[in-house]
Amino acid sequence: MGGFDPQTFPGIPALGLSREYQETAARLLELSKQFQQRYAEFAQQNAAIMQDAFQVMKKRLDAAPPAPSSPTELYDAWIDCAEGTYAQAAHSERFARLLAELCNISSAFKVERGKLTEQIARHLDLPSRAEVDTLHHQVRALKLAMRAAAPRAAKAAALHATASRPAAPRPAASRPPSARAKSSKPPPKPRKRGKK
Amino acid sequence: MNTANDPFAEMLQSAAAMQESGRAVLRTMMGLGDVEVGTSEKRCVYSEDKICLYRYTALARSANFKPVLICYAMVNRPYLLDLQPDRSFIRELLLAGLDVYLLDWGYPDGADRFLGLDVYVDGYLRRCVEFVLNEHAIDSLTLLGVCQGGTLSLCYAALEHRQIAQLITMVTPVDFKTPENLLSKWAQHIDVGLLTQSGNVSGDFLNLIYLSLMPFRLTQQKYVNLLQLQGDRVQLENFMRMEKWIFDSPDQPATAFREFIQWFFQENRLIRDELTLAGRPVRLENLTAPVLNIFASKDHLVPPSASIPLGARIGSKDYQSLEVDAGHIGLYVGGKTRKSVPAAVVAWLQSRR
Numbered sequence: 001m002g003g004f005d006p007q008t009f010p011g012i013p014a015l016g017l018s019r020e021y022q023e024t025a026a027r028l029l030e031l032s033k034q035f036q037q038r039y040a041e042f043a044q045q046n047a048a049i050m051q052d053a054f055q056v057m058k059k060r061l062d063a064a065p066p067a068p069s070s071p072t073e074l075y076d077a078w079i080d081c082a083e084g085t086y087a088q089a090a091h092s093e094r095f096a097r098l099l100a101e102l103c104n105i106s107s108a109f110k111v112e113r114g115k116l117t118e119q120i121a122r123h124l125d126l127p128s129r130a131e132v133d134t135l136h137h138q139v140r141a142l143k144l145a146m147r148a149a150a151p152r153a154a155k156a157a158a159l160h161a162t163a164s165r166p167a168a169p170r171p172a173a174s175r176p177p178s179a180r181a182k183s184s185k186p187p188p189k190p191r192k193r194g195k196k
Numbered sequence: 197m198n199t200a201n202d203p204f205a206e207m208l209q210s211a212a213a214m215q216e217s218g219r220a221v222l223r224t225m226m227g228l229g230d231v232e233v234g235t236s237e238k239r240c241v242y243s244e245d246k247i248c249l250y251r252y253t254a255l256a257r258s259a260n261f262k263p264v265l266i267c268y269a270m271v272n273r274p275y276l277l278d279l280q281p282d283r284s285f286i287r288e289l290l291l292a293g294l295d296v297y298l299l300d301w302g303y304p305d306g307a308d309r310f311l312g313l314d315v316y317v318d319g320y321l322r323r324c325v326e327f328v329l330n331e332h333a334i335d336s337l338t339l340l341g342v343c344q345g346g347t348l349s350l351c352y353a354a355l356e357h358r359q360i361a362q363l364i365t366m367v368t369p370v371d372f373k374t375p376e377n378l379l380s381k382w383a384q385h386i387d388v389g390l391l392t393q394s395g396n397v398s399g400d401f402l403n404l405i406y407l408s409l410m411p412f413r414l415t416q417q418k419y420v421n422l423l424q425l426q427g428d429r430v431q432l433e434n435f436m437r438m439e440k441w442i443f444d445s446p447d448q449p450a451t452a453f454r455e456f457i458q459w460f461f462q463e464n465r466l467i468r469d470e471l472t473l474a475g476r477p478v479r480l481e482n483l484t485a486p487v488l489n490i491f492a493s494k495d496h497l498v499p500p501s502a503s504i505p506l507g508a509r510i511g512s513k514d515y516q517s518l519e520v521d522a523g524h525i526g527l528y529v530g531g532k533t534r535k536s537v538p539a540a541v542v543a544w545l546q547s548r549r
Contacts, residue, residue: 070210075420082412090378090409099408100385107387110394129395136307 024116031109038101045089045098053078053085220427228429231436234275236287238298242327246302249324252290259293261545262338262361263328266298267321267352269344270452271402273444274300276528277342279437283529288538294545295332299324299345301446308449309396313459316452317351318474325352325359336361336485338545343367343498343524347460350506351473354482362548364488364541365506367498367524370480371467372460374501378409383461392450399445409496438529467509480506486514488544490537495524516544 014022057078061068068074089095114129121128237253266286268274277298278286289296299321304311328337339360341349346368353360372380382405391397407414425431465471471478487510491503500519507515518540522533 107390
């Protein structure tokens with residue numbers, strides 16, 4: 001009797017009460033499988049780069065006697081060969097695509113894992129990512145509203161301060177009415193503009 | 197042992213000497229303790245959320261330049277510019293009598309995941325610029341952008357050109373799609389929307405990518421080369437400071453990171469005049485202030501070809517570029533460049549007073 005084959009699991013349609021969880025779990029399994037495949041390709045590619053680097057090193061040693069006289073020289077020569085060969089491969093479209101696929105699969109895995117964690121958090125009445133995100137948005141909106149309102153609040157406060165200040169007794173004829181009207185405005189902020 | 201004319205014996209002797217060096221290095225490293233970084237005196241003069249605007253304490257009589265605001269990259273910590281007293285770009289500026297401010301983006305966390313580039317450029321950077329302008333009661337300042345911070349500075353300077361008296365960009369990518377740009381080639385097929393869907397992008401992930409650009413040198417050779425230091429304490433401390441800086445990488449706020457990769461690396465919007473920030477078009481031709489563009493000839497992160505096109509795109513008639521024989525990091529801490537680069541910056545500012 002054959003045992004459970006995890007490779008076939010993602011193909012089974014999700015059914016019943018736990019179908020949502022089954023789907024997430026199936027997707028996680030599928031992504032793990034994809035990652036393993038791509039990673040194997042990536043490792044194969046790296047092995048090919050190393051093989052090429054060894055060939056370059058061999059050519060270099062054969063072509064340019066005398067051979068390195070110290071382990072340091074030999075090692076540095078190897079690093080030059082390896083880095084040069086790697087750089088050639090790393091600039092290729094194939095390398096970039098493979099690296100991106102690994103990254104994208106890994107990102108998709110994290111997203112699915114997040115969904116599962118979210119579900120578990122809700123069941124345990126723990127703060128979930130979605131809940132925290134909502135709070136962040138609300139705090140941000142509040143901050144923006146406060147920043148937008150700040151100049152108006154400052155203006156109102158200045159007006160209030162001026163209005164509540166007792167008027168200084170002065171002779172009625174000493175200033176023209178227009179000047180008296182001006183004095184009810186908040187005092188201008190002194191600010192010198194110019195080079196330091 | 198007489199090893200003359202016996203290459204194998206010479207190799208063995210050399211290997212034995214390396215083993216002894218390794219022991220000396222380990223002995224010294226075990227006694228090093230924590231290394232100090234960012235040693236120049238500074239105080240936080242403005243802060244908001246995770247960001248902090250620092251003002252450095254003067255080290256010389258003021259040379260009466262406009263204050264310099266340094267906008268560093270978000271992907272690394274800014275203390276690279278002030279790593280230690282004898283390797284400090286900032287200290288050199290201070291010694292020349294400049295008034296130096298530094299915008300530190302801090303360590304973003306989950307609370308910052310929805311902040312877009314407009315918040316960073318039109319929000320945080322704007323308020324830091326305005327703080328400095330108000331503090332000195334001036335209309336414009338010198339903005340100095342480093343790497344990604346240079347790109348953000350370019351955006352700001354294009355939006356608010358009247359506030360920028362001079363702009364200095366250092367190892368700043370402008371054209372993100374040149375053939376030498378390996379980072380860009382790798383970024384093209386990344387689904388960055390999916391990458392950032394589950395939150396901020398970890399600093400460890402970015403470090404993994406950086407190390408992958410030159411894996412043999414960055415993960416092997418540089419450690420093997422430690423053996424050559426023969427347990428020299430000062431050199432090992434220098435090495436450890438740099439090692440600390442390299443791996444002290446903040447997580448990247450998801451939305452801003454997504455926008456940066458998509459808009460700059462994948463769509464190359466800045467140089468194509470297609471970038472919009474905070475609802476306003478960012479046009480390099482609006483940048484009319486004098487510009488000094490410094491790039492490094494051996495830069496494996498921002499190749500010169502990514503920085504050079506700036507001159508042809510801006511509206512400024514006063515543009516100067518400076519190619520330095522160094523790498524992306526060596527520009528600030530290298531043997532010769534750590535003095536010559538700040539000196540060049542000061543001389544350039546001096547001639548534009």
